[in-house]
Amino acid sequence: MIKLNEILISKIALSGIILSALILVFGGMFYIYDSNIIGAQLTMIGLWGVLISQLMRILLTSFMFYIKHETILTAAALFIFLVLAGTILINLF
């Protein structure tokens, strides 16, 4: 069984941010040089990807604390996740 720890969470988050940056670069290039609608959409996906990577990190951190039976820290991490996710949803809709 894979042990969820801080380093593994950081690796997952880093993978997320690298993927987002790549999408952002490709989308940005299309957008700048071709005024391409797909480029604009890819750029936005890349930008949101950065935020989603951060949300994923917080959620995984709360899960890590939950596994370690750290009740207060689990609640704190979940609270942060809910505030951020709520802010995103409120602003989107």
Place this chain on the structure above:
Amino acid sequence: MSLFIILILLLCGYLAGLLGALLGLGGGLILIPILVTFFKVELLYAMGIAFLAAVANSLTASLRLSRNKLTNVKVGILLEVGTVIGAVIGAYLAQIIATSYISILFGLVLVFSVWISLTKFRNHGFRTKPHPWDTKLNLSQDCNYKIRHVPAGMSLMSIAGLLAGLLGIGSGAFKVVIFDIVMGLPYKAASATSNYMIGMTSAAGAAVYLASGYILPELAFAIIPGVLLGSLSGAHLLVVAESKYIRILFNIILLFLAYKMISKGIALL
């Protein structure tokens, strides 16, 4: 947009990421004045990019800092509760308050950051016995230091969060000071934990700005990859190098940028 401009933006992102990860700042302190002063980007748009850059910075630096056990995740999560609420409120307030006032406040924040950085009481702050929450929540588990003044730290972090949302910065300078002077974390741990928290604080602001259309894709696509590369280098430097001399250079840059921001704010009044 020419290739030259894209390369310059990439370089700015690299510099912001490098210094951000090295000194525990979000990178907004570097990016915003550069974008506003040299690229004539409106302040709100510069703040939007800075928020996103801070998130990218925090995520990228985290692996290196976690591996070297510099980041105290428990303290970061606990203190972030107050900070994130302050950041959301601040991000909304920033869209209501006039740009000129934010410019001046930003300049003053830069001066304050320099003053704090230069004062000799860093690492010599008031030391008392560890706070009971430290033992109860195992906050300093596997660390060679103890955590002090947890409630005071939490309260001050809420103010740091409000400033972060209002000014489009990660307010890392304040976070490092709170960790270092009030809560008793060593400088490197303070810097790494501040960097960890900045990602969360800035995510709230970035969400508000992104949804409101205040993040320009044509700037972000060049700056964010630069930040990513810069923060990888910065995290490496934080682990291996003594940051004393870099901090002196950084303070000189901050003072120059503070002057530019305050004069711009006064001109807009």
